[in-house]
Amino acid sequence: MDRQLLLLSTICYFVAVVRAVLIVRAGTFRPGRFNFLMVVLGFALQTGFLSMRGHALGRCPLTNLFEVFVFLAWSVALIYLLVGPTYRLSLMGAFTAPVVWLIQTLALLAPIDVPASLRLPANPWLEFHASISMIAYGAFALAFVAGVMYLVQERQLKTHHLHSIFYQLPPLPDLFAAITRLLWLGFALYTAGLASGFFTGQPLPLVKVFCAFAVWLFYAAILHGRHLRRLAPKRVAALCIVAFTAAVSVLWGITFAAQNSSLR
Amino acid sequence: MNVFCVGISHHTAEVEVRERYAAASRTEVFMRERCGCAEALVLATCNRVEVYAAAAQAIATDEIARSLGGNESSSPAEADEFYRYEGVECARHLFRVAAGLDSMVVGETEILGQTKKAYAQAREAGTAGPSLHRLFQRAFRVAKQVRSRTDITRGAVSVGSVAVELAVKIFGDLANRKALVLGAGETSERTARALAAHGVTDLRVSNRSFERGQDLANRVGGRAVPFAEWKEQFRDIDILISSTSAGEPLLTAAMLSPISSERADRPLFIIDIAVPRDIAPEVNELEGVYLYDIDSLQTIAAQSLAQRRHQIAAGEEIIAEHVSAFAEFLEGGKTGRRHAEMMEREPLSEAPLRPSES
Numbered sequence: 001m002d003r004q005l006l007l008l009s010t011i012c013y014f015v016a017v018v019r020a021v022l023i024v025r026a027g028t029f030r031p032g033r034f035n036f037l038m039v040v041l042g043f044a045l046q047t048g049f050l051s052m053r054g055h056a057l058g059r060c061p062l063t064n065l066f067e068v069f070v071f072l073a074w075s076v077a078l079i080y081l082l083v084g085p086t087y088r089l090s091l092m093g094a095f096t097a098p099v100v101w102l103i104q105t106l107a108l109l110a111p112i113d114v115p116a117s118l119r120l121p122a123n124p125w126l127e128f129h130a131s132i133s134m135i136a137y138g139a140f141a142l143a144f145v146a147g148v149m150y151l152v153q154e155r156q157l158k159t160h161h162l163h164s165i166f167y168q169l170p171p172l173p174d175l176f177a178a179i180t181r182l183l184w185l186g187f188a189l190y191t192a193g194l195a196s197g198f199f200t201g202q203p204l205p206l207v208k209v210f211c212a213f214a215v216w217l218f219y220a221a222i223l224h225g226r227h228l229r230r231l232a233p234k235r236v237a238a239l240c241i242v243a244f245t246a247a248v249s250v251l252w253g254i255t256f257a258a259q260n261s262s263l264r
Numbered sequence: 265m266n267v268f269c270v271g272i273s274h275h276t277a278e279v280e281v282r283e284r285y286a287a288a289s290r291t292e293v294f295m296r297e298r299c300g301c302a303e304a305l306v307l308a309t310c311n312r313v314e315v316y317a318a319a320a321q322a323i324a325t326d327e328i329a330r331s332l333g334g335n336e337s338s339s340p341a342e343a344d345e346f347y348r349y350e351g352v353e354c355a356r357h358l359f360r361v362a363a364g365l366d367s368m369v370v371g372e373t374e375i376l377g378q379t380k381k382a383y384a385q386a387r388e389a390g391t392a393g394p395s396l397h398r399l400f401q402r403a404f405r406v407a408k409q410v411r412s413r414t415d416i417t418r419g420a421v422s423v424g425s426v427a428v429e430l431a432v433k434i435f436g437d438l439a440n441r442k443a444l445v446l447g448a449g450e451t452s453e454r455t456a457r458a459l460a461a462h463g464v465t466d467l468r469v470s471n472r473s474f475e476r477g478q479d480l481a482n483r484v485g486g487r488a489v490p491f492a493e494w495k496e497q498f499r500d501i502d503i504l505i506s507s508t509s510a511g512e513p514l515l516t517a518a519m520l521s522p523i524s525s526e527r528a529d530r531p532l533f534i535i536d537i538a539v540p541r542d543i544a545p546e547v548n549e550l551e552g553v554y555l556y557d558i559d560s561l562q563t564i565a566a567q568s569l570a571q572r573r574h575q576i577a578a579g580e581e582i583i584a585e586h587v588s589a590f591a592e593f594l595e596g597g598k599t600g601r602r603h604a605e606m607m608e609r610e611p612l613s614e615a616p617l618r619p620s621e622s
Contacts, residue, residue, distance in 0.1 A: 157433065158548065160560045162567070166433075167418055172531070173436035229529055232551060 002052040003108075006070060009045035010108060012038045013101035020094040024165055035093040042100065043077040050074055060127040062134065065255045066113035071131070072251070073103040075138025083142060083182065095145045114259065126200040133193030137251065139186030140219070140244045146179045147240035154234055176233045179240060180226065187219050207257070211250045218243050265302060267395050268350040269357055270328040271314025274368050277345040285313040285333045292391035298331040299323050303393040305386040305400075306332075307361075309378050311368050316358065318395035352591045355399060359583045362403040363410035364417070371416040371572040376407045398593070406586045413582060416575040419568025423451060423561045424458035426568075427535050431459060431503060434533050434554055438463035442501045445469045446494055447508035448480040451537045451558075455505050456484045464503065470494040472508070498523045502530065507537040513544040524550045535561070 016038035050071065053061035061067045080096045107113075153169045156162050169175070194212055197204065222239050225231035231239070272282060286308045295304040301317040308314075315328055329343045349357045360366045362379045383400045386392035392400070411417050420426040428438075435441055441464045445456045448471045456467055467486030470493070471477030478488040489497060498504075498520070508514065515534075524532070536543040536557040548555035 153433065157430070157554050160556065160564070162419075162564060164415070164418075164571075169433075171433050171436040232529065234551065 002049050002056075003113075005045045005049040005052070006104065006108065009042045009049065010101060010104045012042035012045065013097045013104065016042070016093065016097035017101050020097065024094075024163070035097065039077060039080065039093050039097060039100075042097075043074070043081060046070065046074040046077060046104075059122045060131050062127075062130040063116040064112065064114050065252070065259050066107050066110075068134070068251065068255050069103050069107035069112075071134045072137050072141075072248075073100045073107070075135045076100050076103070076141040077138075078135065079138040079142045079182075079185075080145075083139075083178075083185075095149055096142070099141055099145060112256075112259075116259075123200060123202070125196055126202060129193055129196040129200055132189055132196065136186045136189035136193055137247065139182050139189060140240075140247060143179050143182035143186060143240045144244035146175055146182060147237035150175045150179065150233070150237035151241075154237075172233070176237070179233075179237060183219065183223055183226075183236075183240065187216075187223060190216060190219065205258075208254050211254055215243075215247045215250055218246065265318045265320060265395050266322070266350060267316070267318045267354050267399055268323075268348065269314055269316045269354045270325050270332075270346055270348045271307070271312055272345050272347070273312035273314070273366065275366075276347060281345060282311065282313060286310070288333050292386045292389045295328075295331055296391050299327055303386075303396045304391045305382055305396055307379060307382040309375065312361070312366075314361075316354070316396060316399070318393065351594060352587055355402070355590045356583060356587045358399060358403045359406040359586060360580075362407040363579055363583065364407070365410070365576055365579050365583070369421055370569070370576060371418075371421075373411070373417055376404070379407075380404065399590075402586060402590060406583055409586075410579045410582050414575040414578040416572055416579050418575075419564070419571055421565050421569045421572070423537070423558070423565060424454045426561045426564045427455050427505075427556070428458045428462050430554070430556065430564075431464075431533055432462070434531050435502060440465060441503060442466040443468070443503035443505060444489070444494065444497045444501045445480065445484070445486070446504065446506040446514070446542065447471060447538065448473075448476045449507035449537065452505045452507040453480055453484060455535060455537065456480075456486070459503065459505075460484055460486075468497060468501070470497070495519075498532075499526065502533065504532070504534045504543075505537065506534065506542040508542055509538070510542055511540060514542045515547060516544040517546040517550055520547055520550060520553065524553060527552060537561075 016035045019038075020035060050061050053067060057063060062071055076096060077100050080093065084093065084096070149169055150172065153166060153172060153175070156166045157172075170178075194216055197209075197212070222231065222236060222243060226236050272285060274282070292304045292306055295301060295306060295315055295317065299317070299319075300321070301319045301323065303318040305316045306314070307316065313332065315332060317323070317328075325346055325348045326343050329346045357366070358379075362376050364371045364373060364375055367375050379400070383392060383396075386396065420429045431438055431441070438459065441459075443456065443459055443464050443466070445452050445467065448469065456469075460467060467481070467484055468489045469477045469481040469484070469486050470489040470491050471480065472491050474488060474490060477491070480486075481488040506514065520532075531552045531554060534543055534547065534553065534555045536555065539558060541557050543555055543557070545555070545557075547553055
């Protein structure tokens, strides 16, 4: 039943993606309520899935790679719904839906929904650490999305080929302001997640700690470079894309390794 | 009561003829008294002079044309340039006019504001009664739907407005932005004016002839800068409009590169209107520099216009729906009655104008 909810949610995001692609290709892109409603519906179904999983497990559903990816997709949608309208980035829905759809489709197709062999007792610090880190990833994902939007628009301005989507994108300074705020939000949440990891009372694998700090340092370097004005907005936008791709790869690596070692 | 429209527009009459009728500026009261219409409204813009009226008896087009221009200014040949639409076709014509489909620049929004003003004047003069009220209120709603449901108004269609649109994309808010106008050509003046109208407050003008530069600066509300000092402005300015008659590039990537690195966070938008070009094309390769020459700007304007023309069919579909509802109303059908009830509920005052319409 819970996987069916997730399947329906993925279909909602898929419909939003297909519609956005069709209208972009037709050259008549205009942000509408449809995409936003699809994201809302997809988010509601994701929430239903996570809620049912959480009740079944008796804890936050972050016990295997499948749940981690679904939680990540849910966090991306959550941050979009919270932040998108605030920054008047309604168009972000058209860019966010593909990211969420991709993560969820991979989670559904890959054979990674393996029940954890070791059932740990509920640990508030551990759950806080895991969930807040995932929400931080959601903010980084939105910074990635805003970075893509920035680069798309910058490219069109440089090449003088203005597609219909150009007229719907927010001005470059507005997009950059959103990127900066999302980076700071994600960084603050990630720092809290990282710090709380030391209070879980669990043994900390060295590789996991190293990777987590590497991601933290990457984002810290971007923010520092920006603070000192060493990094131009275009570079920051590009680095947001690189950093999130690296962070997701690291997340996958760490969780996959942890899952395999627990199975052994 | 028969509703009809008689008029001339850029489709049927030369500008000299339109000017003469527009200058005569007959009022609604005059038209009603002279022609014996029960209701009358005059819509006079630079591209059209039209009378919308309601009358119990038939009134000849010639009679309206003579009254509109004054007997002395109309000739039999000019009377042939007048068109006439009655009943449903009058509604279709007005809906097309208000939605900007009949405009010289398809999709322009100024016409809706002008139509609303004309309607307000007629109401104030007491010459717009229930027939014109229903017709015009419906027209305003049709225009709004066409604008919101199609891309008929999307994109700028003149060099000046394309420049403003791009500047807004690059800088967001144009308030407190600084622009330098190099050369004192007509297009650069229009572009400078368009930027000033959108918030650019610091306009500097530099021309080989300081006096001409000073003249232009006075006209656009800026200040003149000696031509020898124009390069020094680059540390400050955000926008450069160049239109000198120099035979070779005034600005190259090698010249701009050292300054460009100092402006890490501040993009530079260069509008090169000159032919031959004042700015070397490779300047566009520099980070944070956006260079548009006259061809690029005109291409974007032409693309926008073509896009608007593609949207005409979609606009016509919306209009057709409203025309059939209006036809039913005129015939007293079910939809028409619903329409009439809806119209009765609508306030008689006109909707407020948007800034773009006023």
